[in-house]
Amino acid sequence: xxxxxxxxxxxxxxxxxxxxxxxxxxxxxxxxxxxxxxxxxxxxxxxxxxxxxxxxxxxxxxxxxxxxxxxxxxxxxxxxxxxxxxxxxxxxxxxxxxxxxxxxxxxxxxxxxxxxxxxxxxxxxxxxxxxxxxxxxxxxxxxxxxxxxxxxxxxxxxxxxxxxxxxxxxxxxxxxxxxxxxxxxxxxxx
Amino acid sequence: xxxxxxxxxxxxxxxxxxxxxxxxxxxxxxxxxxxxxxxxxxxxxxxxxxxxxxxxxxxxxxxxxxxxxxxxxxxxxxxxxxxxxxxxxxxxxxxxxxxxxxxxxxxxxxxxxxxxxxxxxxxxxxxxxxxxxxxxxxxxxxxxxxxxxxxxxxxxxxxxxxxxxxxxxxxxxxxxxxxxxxxxxxxxxx
Amino acid sequence: xxxxxxxxxxxxxxxxxxxxxxxxxxxxxxxxxxxxxxxxxxxxxxxxxxxxxxxxxxxxxxxxxxxxxxxxxxxxxxxxxxxxxxxxxxxxxxxxxxxxxxxxxxxxxxxxxxxxxxxxxxxxxxxxxxxxxxxxxxxxxxxxxxxxxxxxxxxxxxxxxxxxxxxxxxxxxxxxxxxxxxxxxxxxxx
Amino acid sequence: xxxxxxxxxxxxxxxxxxxxxxxxxxxxxxxxxxxxxxxxxxxxxxxxxxxxxxxxxxxxxxxxxxxxxxxxxxxxxxxxxxxxxxxxxxxxxxxxxxxxxxxxxxxxxxxxxxxxxxxxxxxxxxxxxxxxxxxxxxxxxxxxxxxxxxxxxxxxxxxxxxxxxxxxxxxxxxxxxxxxxxxxxxxxxx
DNA sequence: AATGAATGAGGTTTCATTCAT
DNA sequence: TATGAATGAAACCTCATTCAT
Numbered sequence: 001x002x003x004x005x006x007x008x009x010x011x012x013x014x015x016x017x018x019x020x021x022x023x024x025x026x027x028x029x030x031x032x033x034x035x036x037x038x039x040x041x042x043x044x045x046x047x048x049x050x051x052x053x054x055x056x057x058x059x060x061x062x063x064x065x066x067x068x069x070x071x072x073x074x075x076x077x078x079x080x081x082x083x084x085x086x087x088x089x090x091x092x093x094x095x096x097x098x099x100x101x102x103x104x105x106x107x108x109x110x111x112x113x114x115x116x117x118x119x120x121x122x123x124x125x126x127x128x129x130x131x132x133x134x135x136x137x138x139x140x141x142x143x144x145x146x147x148x149x150x151x152x153x154x155x156x157x158x159x160x161x162x163x164x165x166x167x168x169x170x171x172x173x174x175x176x177x178x179x180x181x182x183x184x185x186x187x188x189x190x
Numbered sequence: 191x192x193x194x195x196x197x198x199x200x201x202x203x204x205x206x207x208x209x210x211x212x213x214x215x216x217x218x219x220x221x222x223x224x225x226x227x228x229x230x231x232x233x234x235x236x237x238x239x240x241x242x243x244x245x246x247x248x249x250x251x252x253x254x255x256x257x258x259x260x261x262x263x264x265x266x267x268x269x270x271x272x273x274x275x276x277x278x279x280x281x282x283x284x285x286x287x288x289x290x291x292x293x294x295x296x297x298x299x300x301x302x303x304x305x306x307x308x309x310x311x312x313x314x315x316x317x318x319x320x321x322x323x324x325x326x327x328x329x330x331x332x333x334x335x336x337x338x339x340x341x342x343x344x345x346x347x348x349x350x351x352x353x354x355x356x357x358x359x360x361x362x363x364x365x366x367x368x369x370x371x372x373x374x375x376x377x378x379x380x
Numbered sequence: 381x382x383x384x385x386x387x388x389x390x391x392x393x394x395x396x397x398x399x400x401x402x403x404x405x406x407x408x409x410x411x412x413x414x415x416x417x418x419x420x421x422x423x424x425x426x427x428x429x430x431x432x433x434x435x436x437x438x439x440x441x442x443x444x445x446x447x448x449x450x451x452x453x454x455x456x457x458x459x460x461x462x463x464x465x466x467x468x469x470x471x472x473x474x475x476x477x478x479x480x481x482x483x484x485x486x487x488x489x490x491x492x493x494x495x496x497x498x499x500x501x502x503x504x505x506x507x508x509x510x511x512x513x514x515x516x517x518x519x520x521x522x523x524x525x526x527x528x529x530x531x532x533x534x535x536x537x538x539x540x541x542x543x544x545x546x547x548x549x550x551x552x553x554x555x556x557x558x559x560x561x562x563x564x565x566x567x568x569x570x
Numbered sequence: 571x572x573x574x575x576x577x578x579x580x581x582x583x584x585x586x587x588x589x590x591x592x593x594x595x596x597x598x599x600x601x602x603x604x605x606x607x608x609x610x611x612x613x614x615x616x617x618x619x620x621x622x623x624x625x626x627x628x629x630x631x632x633x634x635x636x637x638x639x640x641x642x643x644x645x646x647x648x649x650x651x652x653x654x655x656x657x658x659x660x661x662x663x664x665x666x667x668x669x670x671x672x673x674x675x676x677x678x679x680x681x682x683x684x685x686x687x688x689x690x691x692x693x694x695x696x697x698x699x700x701x702x703x704x705x706x707x708x709x710x711x712x713x714x715x716x717x718x719x720x721x722x723x724x725x726x727x728x729x730x731x732x733x734x735x736x737x738x739x740x741x742x743x744x745x746x747x748x749x750x751x752x753x754x755x756x757x758x759x760x
Numbered sequence: 761a762a763t764g765a766a767t768g769a770g771g772t773t774t775c776a777t778t779c780a781t
Numbered sequence: 782t783a784t785g786a787a788t789g790a791a792a793c794c795t796c797a798t799t800c801a802t
Contacts, residue, residue: 009782011782014782014783030309031306031309034774034775034776035775035776035777036775036776039785044783044784045783045784045785046776046777046784046785046786047777047778047779047782047783047784047785047786048782048783048784048785050776050777050778051782051783054777055776055777056776056777110309114304114308114309115305115306115309116221116222116305116306118304119220119221119300119304119305122359147369147372147373148365148368148369148372150361150365151356151361151362151365151366151368151369151370152369152372152373154352154356154361154366154369155349155352155353155356155366155369155370155373156349156373157352158348158349158351158352159345159346159348159349161348162344162345162347162348163345166341166344166345169312171340171341171344172341175338175340175341176341176344176345178338178341179337179338179341179342179344179345180341180345182337182342182377183342183345183346183373183377186376186377186379187372187373187376187377189376195801196765196766196767196799196800196801197765197766197801198764198765198766198800198801198802199765199766200765201764201765204765204766224791224792224793225792225793225794226791226792226793234766234767235766235767235768236767236768236769236793236794237766237767237768237769237794237795237796238765238766238767238768240793240794240795241765241766241767244794245793245794246792246793389761391761394761394762410689411686411689414795414796414797415796415797415798416796416797419764424762424763425762425763425764426763426764426765426797426798427762427763427764427765427798427799427800428761428762428763428764430797430798430799431761431762434798435797435798436797436798490689494684494688494689495685495686495689496601496685496686498684499600499601499680499684499685502739527749527752527753528745528748528749528752530741530745531736531741531742531745531746531748531749531750532749532752532753534732534736534741534746534749535729535732535733535736535746535749535750535753536729536753537732538728538729538731538732539725539726539728539729541728542724542725542727542728543725546721546724546725549692551720551721551724552721555718555720555721556721556724556725558718558721559717559718559721559722559724559725560721560725562717562722562757563717563722563725563726563753563757566756566757566759567752567753567756567757569756575780576778576779576780576786576787576788577780577786577787578779578780578781578785578786578787579786579787580786581785581786584786584787604770604771604772605771605772605773606770606771606772614787614788615787615788615789616772616773616788616789616790617773617774617775617787617788617789617790618786618787618788618789620772620773620774621786621787621788624773625772625773626771626772
């Protein structure tokens, strides 16, 4: 009658199981996901959750960091070492990649960046930093005009971020993408 | 210990008191505000709240409609009847007005448009409709280029909407405003 | 702009309007009916209700008294003055009449006699008194056996009262009626 | 002011404590009992209640099942294997047992079978099924007459069920019991 | 006599977090 | 490290009754 003794895992492995369970659920249900759901999905006791994540928001922070790393790794910025970079193409490619990435992770985006949780943290810094880095690099290469990199990056990211949500809301994907490309190209044109 | 005597108002007046109390609190505390808080601020019993707003979301809907009307009334779109319209100036003026308007209503914007409530409703339609109307009118007047009005309006509004939040987050107001004006002008240029 | 001034009625008439409105609703919705519903149906203000019925239970008491009178008037007990009475037939006729009467007033019966309200009052006295009177009279006439009138009446009424509820619950009306007639005849047989 | 330390029990045990606390209170106060009362009596937090009973009606369902099982176990129906059964005696014994059982559980009976809760469920099936089984068996044994078992069982149970309520209401227990026995014997006589 | 806005105690239910085991 | 029973502060909502007009 002994119930299956819970296998002991290295802390990192157990933590990862919980995070991945959370990601699966957030993907589908957005900010409606509760601790209860995550522990059931992860096959872990409730107390265990709080062993690894003192609060619910700590879990969301972890999910966010993983999300950011994943994108950064999958879509690294080019460097000049391999020759000159076509910055306008880079920015359009990154925007396109972001739309696909976010579209495939709808609920997570909502839970992390468009929920009450987002209000408690300050978000999206990373994306904005990347974007302003690109803008600066493009400017140095003479490919972009003299816009103010920081604020422009922030506003452009807001537009980019809206694109997948518009698509999810039923807008035509191609039309949104085209409009976004135009917006980016024109705003940054020399 | 004397409890204030029951004040009898016309329904419209009492309803307004509740809405205004809610607006004051939302301004400061965003989506953290609860029914309990509103009734205390308004000086009414809990039951009175539900007399006027069957659910909490009904109150938020009302606040949103008031907000939209207020902006539309304060910043009406010009018409051609009084002579030709300078559409680029109009769009910049509207964007600037929006920033000031939203900056003065920080928490409300968060509670209505960037919270879990926003997820339950579909929002911001009005702003996007206004914007695409302006774009179309400008295109007919030859002042704007051949962008796709609907999707462009949606993306531009996302950028405009981000501006007051950036300012609230500590960014330099003038720099943000300048970047936004550049973004708008260039995107819509003929 | 003057709203139609509420016509003044003689107190009895106004009271009657409320009671009749309540009866209509109770018929259909049983004990789920609320003060709110009754005043809407009666076209009367809420305060007016409490002018005539200090508490909700007072209304139910009134409805009950009317119900009892209505049945008693429609189905009077025969007297010996016009000649000998066939008591077994009387009791069966009364039982049959009760089933029809109660079946046509399902919800009222539930709200008055099978709800929490019934617990607060002591009910069904009248029906039991009538029944025991019939039993006694029948015994004097030699038509019924030597059962104890009071307790027997109470138990028989429980059976009679169950009949319309069984019919409402889907049982075959004829079968129930036949079973009830058998039960009554045999129990009271000399 | 020291609050009692958290007691950890096996779910079955804790669930039982809650049910038994509810039964004690229902016994005395009938359908006036609320969740609040039960958790106080059981010495648990409100949340604990809903851990075991998602809704209040689920608790009442549990209490009902326990009640039914308890009676069925304490008063099993005889079978023919041990020789012929005296069905008239059985039915009178069961009726007597029911009266004692129900009299000792007044409030529970009210809350479960004569309240608004009873309206939401369909009740008393078990008792009626038992009774009609007895009638059928008695008929096969030639001990009962040719009444229609189902409807008769339903009406007879209504009479039986009324007996403890009559006793609780002040009627003489012996008189009620005698009247009930007569009613049963005569109705079912061959 | 009549109104209907206002009350507030009371009810069920949720869920992040705690803690005895 | 792991468990999962237990907590309790909110949250939303209902409705008989009150009372200023």
